[in-house]
Amino acid sequence: MRTSEKGRSAGTTLRRRIAQLASTALALGGIGLAGLAAAAPAAAADPEGCSYGEGGPHAETICWLDFSAFDQADAADGQHFTIPLPGGYQADFDLTWDTLSGSGSPGARSAPTWSGSVFGRDVYVGVTGRPALTSGASSTTRYTLSDISVTDPNGEDVTGYSMLTMDAEAMGPIEGITWNSDQPFYQVGDLVPTGYGCAVPDGLGTTEVICYGGQNGAPIVAATDATWISADVDGGGVQDVVFGFEFTKLELRKVFTELVDPADAVDLSITTPAGTNAGSASTDGALSATTDDQTLLPVGEFTLAEAVSDGSDMVADNYTSSWSCENSAESDTELPSGEGVTKTVTPAPGDAIVCTITNTPKVRSLALVKEAGDWTDVNDDGLLDAGDLQHYTFTVTNDGELELHGLEVTDPLAGATTCEATTLAPDESTVCRTVEPYEITPADVTAGGVENTATASALPPGSENPEARISTTGSVTTPTTTPAPALSVVKTSDHAEAGAAKPGDVVTYTFTVENTGNVPVLDVAIAEGEFTGTGELSPATCEEGAARLLPEATVECTATYVLTQEDVDAGSVSNTATATGTDPDGGDVASGESSTEVEIVADPAFTFEKLVDVGTARSAGDTIAYRFVVTNTGNVTLTDYAVTEGTFTGTNDLSAIVCPDEPLAAGDEAVCTASYVLSAADVKAGSVDNTASAAVVPARGEAPASASSSAHAVIPDLLAVTGALVPWFAATIGALLLGAGVLLSIRRRSELG
Template identity: 35%
Template sequence: MSVKKLSAFAGAAALLAILFTGVAAVPASAAPIESSCGYANPDGGGKFPDSICWLDFAGYDSTVGLTAEGQQFEMSLGAYDVSYTVTERPVAGWSTRAVTAQPANAGPFVMGVPGYYNGIPGQPFLYSSSGALYGAVQINVTNFQVSLNGTPVTGYDLVTAAPETTDAVTGNLGEFVYWSANTPLTLIDSHAPITSGGACAIPLNGNGTTAVQCNPGVAGSPSAYGSILAAPSATSITGSLFMYARGEREGLAFGIRTASVSVDKQVASRVDPTDSFDLSVASSEGPLLASASTGDSDSASTDVVPVIPSGPLTLSEASTAGSASPVDYYDADWACTNANATSTTELPEGAGASQQLALVAGDAVSCTVTNTAKAASLGLVKTVSPTTAVAGDTVVYDFAVTNDGDLPVDGLAIDETAFSGTGELGEIVCPVTELAVGESTTCQAPYEITQADVDAGGVSNEAVATALIADTTVSSASAASTALVAVEGESALAVTKTASVSTAAVGDDVLYTLTATNAGAVTLSDVTLTDTDFSGSAPLGDLECDTTAPVTLAPGDVLTCTVSYEVRAADVGTLTNGAAGSAVDPDENLLTGSASAAVTVTVPAAAAVGGNAAGQAGAGLALTGGDLPWYAVGFGLMLLLAGAATMAVRRARRS
């Protein structure tokens, strides 16, 4: 029979099993069995040896499982109570196979042996018996309930697995496992995939749905032994085993995937030698899940406790009753690790007497809190925000003061011991001036960055915190703390030169504009502009500037100069004119810049065709005014003026 036909046959049989299941006439169900669950060895292999607790079916009675009520199991899992029912059903159209509970310490199992969840205790596998051809059995774990102090909780994963494996389909040989659950089933672990065939074909058919099939893989395609599936907060999982040959057997395992946590305490130093510390792990529902106490030892540890992640846990420490010092006489440092390498759970870190930890199923978190006795002094941490600024920005200095001593203080004040700012620091305001042991406050003061601060390269501020020990005249001072504000102070000079026109004719005036712009963030001094490389036939006049150069320019300021030039005949072609600028920055660096402008000079239209309108009528003048030298033009104008004056005198005499 082909693989395709066998798969279709098994699928039809599974459907019939859902529609037609029988219950044998067997004795009434027995009283609930006090059971347990067990974890694999931490180094036993697999992804979740620390968080899957495999149900122990020791004491399972197949005849009771076949009753309508099934066999009831009860157990404790840390602080939680767990109950569930196991039923066993024949599959319509298939030979009946019985089920027995088996330990996980021998073949043909691929789970529970070295390399893959080794060390599972008890009898975690419900294993079918051998029997007639085409044997099948349906195993159900139903009514799965978890509670804490009588309050139902969710957040666990109900887990099922094929601890043996399916066989490759060869002739009439082959095994199939079909699962269903009341929440979606997802493959979470398996042996490394193989391509020789025989294990569950990967990916599992229906993975991520409420009905998943383990069909035997064929050679050349990936398959894997020991498939493990998880159904979040499920209350029931059904597994149907199909075996085509007389000697074939198959099994199922079930478990609960929780999270786990443990807390260790390390005491680095004590304020008083009699001080003792208590540790606790409290559920989101309130009850404690674990606790421990150091006594006079330097360490203590809670057990590794299972956690149903229904809400954030509270991990906390406190001084044991009768200890001389409260817990806030100590600095606490939390550090945690998670054995689940794929988890994205945020782990607690840093200081504080308590931490919140929100776990998910599969997490295995261990935390260490280290206590160090505080010194009898004030601590000051001065910071500034932002740490980089430009002129005009307001920065805020924070003076974080902590009473690290074992006595309360009052009269808290902040003394500025050094301040390089060129402006005035705002008033330092402290929310409170009294600090109990371990208390902190943050004083603040604003400051506006000046241009002179930018030119100086930044602002440095040093301060100390002082206070009186309460009810005394004894003062305590912190170490000095310094905060630096860096400024964005690049220096840059931009020089431009433009002409009022791009094309001019002889006789036109061209206005040149020169600019020097402080394009940086620091003040520039000795800013000047000059004309350079002028190709005109006559000299340029003096520059007229909006401010007498050399000048000092703040960032963004502009020095603007202009000069006008009348185009001459000798300039026909391209008239070029350059500009040069220079400045000095606060670090005495010389900055320079240059620019140029070009104007195309053309002959007037009338001159280009041989003269004016009169000349075109026949005068035929070979030389125009535009071609005469300037002194000749001037002399002609004088003669014209003299002639006009003579005519005016003659007219006067006649009258």
């Protein structure tokens, strides 16, 4: 057997510890001997690399070496091991063994090595292969791993690796392990097994650590960048030791809360301190990706990064990037945070770090206000109705955080639109308009309005992908109105209470026409209906506004009528009229009827006058003529007028009074006549007096009182010439006077009414 120079001082210490525990060994030595059957060297096998166990400190980051390939003979002079490690790393070292005392047979065993072992039973369960190097029965064996080197996947040497070792069994009172290395040891963890063990080893922080049983614990110690490490395994019965490398685990995740462009993609990478790729992933259009947890040797500063994938037009500035990292190990490792696309981390052995880069899209948003703009009143009716043309305007505002381009407004109802600008910076607005107006349909009028929704959309920076468009909608309801042409007319007259109107009086009719509908009415006119007048009503003439009468407007039309005697006798004239016109579409419009009645008060009245014409009557037997004049001074026709004689001084009889047999219209007069033959007495008396009265029957109204009139007929006295000549001139003058029919009478008139 070989005795290593490195183990001399350790051997001295070991022997001293053995002497101190000799008495205890006598009492309890049997515990160590119980494992003798298991101490036989293992047959050589192919190396298995390393494996993880379950449970125990840093279980997910410690990979325990498999010494299944251990060959006792080769290892006596230095057996070379090349161990493939997780993450593409590789460890190379030479393994030698020396027997410091006893005659046990060194070798490799599977775990747990016996029923009381801590390793493989209580912690690190399931480690594969043969990780435990045994001391052999009642022997002290030194295992030395020398010329240790670790290379990365590119074959480059790395530093910063951490090599661990621990008791693989359970230390009895006289069992222990002394570790030596060219680098100081630190404690990774402390296990409390069911049996004996070492809880607080001596020499932590130095290059030699001693751990003997009786302290109720099993430490795990490690050294960083050790180029050699040895373990003097002192087995009172049988004792085992395990070696491993402690890794760190790094995982980089990417989460998009939403994609600005469905084609946006990023690549994730974990880069080693040497600049090699330790893990990568791509979102490839998905919302998330992960490098998965990468097992790495904590050999310095690792770079975690994201970058836009090749072939993607993603604009990184379209997102807000935030980092959050968690470490499931209890460690003081400073973790990345904040924003950005690249971070670094220097993990410690045993760290299990997961970093997540969350990309939140910056706000992409449009606001759309749709308005019904100008419209063309095709039929000029003042209403938005069928056939009219409605224009629409759209005010689009970028109320997001990113500049937007390729602005479009689509309106399935109104058709194509044009916009003043198609690129909008944040808070910028533009106006779009329909290219052609929308024609209102009858269905729109029936529905009471046009309900229309438009969509505004635009693209985020760097994208021409239609699927990346963001959009918003805006709606407007344009009320329509059903045309309802209507007219009203009110007919009045200036003789609504005509009093004692007379034939020939003029009645003026006024027709006040109002447009009570909601569209203009054209060519307003008056249509006469029923009319009780016996004359002709003049055509109605209307003011200028009648050509196009707007809603709620009024216009006046007038007509005249001359009252007839028949109208007056009837006592009233009634008249019905309607207003007519056409709507803007050429349809007929008519008002309801309006009537007015001219009421005429009956005012029967007349005058009566008696006249006498003596003429040439001078002598008895001569005849004088009487006239009786009845004048209708009222307004109604008089009929059945009669003259009655009253006082009469004549001695003869007056002839019958003859009157016309016709009605007497207002303003007309009738002359009745009678004659009288003078008697000698009348001549002698020199005059004849006569009084008469008249009575009438009016066509309507109360008959007026009768009227009387008197006449005084003077009979000229002829000069008697007895035996004397009447001068010629006197006779001539007398004859002229008689021939002229000088009427000497007294007239008395009486007018009642």
